[in-house]
Amino acid sequence: MSLIILKHFMAQHLSDRKSQPGYIALVSVLVVGAVGVVVATSMLLLGVGGSRTSLAEQQSNQAQALADACAEDALQEIRDSTPFTGTVMHTIGAGSCSATVTSLGGQNREIESTATVDDVTRRVNIFVDSITPDLTILSWEEVAGF
Secondary structure (H helix, E strand, O other): OHHHHHHHHHHHHHHHHHHHHHHHHHHHHHHHHHHHHHHHHHHHHHHHHHHHHHHHHHHHHHHHHHHHHHHHHHHHHHHHOOOOOEEEEEEEOOEEEEEEEEEEEOOEEEEEEEEEEOOEEEEEEEEEEEOOOOOEEEEEEEEOOO
């Protein structure tokens, strides 16, 4: 009888071994699938983040160009009319800008130009120290974090 029990035990043990590779394959597929989902999700989130960063950079560049354009327009107003002080305003596409010319006495002028594109705002300050015979710019600088 012990031989029959031994054969039965051996047959059952061998069948357990044969069925284990299926479980290993199933667990392997699940692990690989989970890793694939994590990688795909990470790639999607990185892509969305990159797109947002790219859009913000583009809007920032547009706002800077618009602030510079308004400042140039204000300089042209000073060239056209030496005593000019006041504000120049423009709206171009999704952005708007204004440049305010202030007299600092004599031929000295300060131009503060601000432009906004969507939620991004850029500002430029220009100091002019001579208007005639030639317009001379003392400094042209972007104001950060105002």
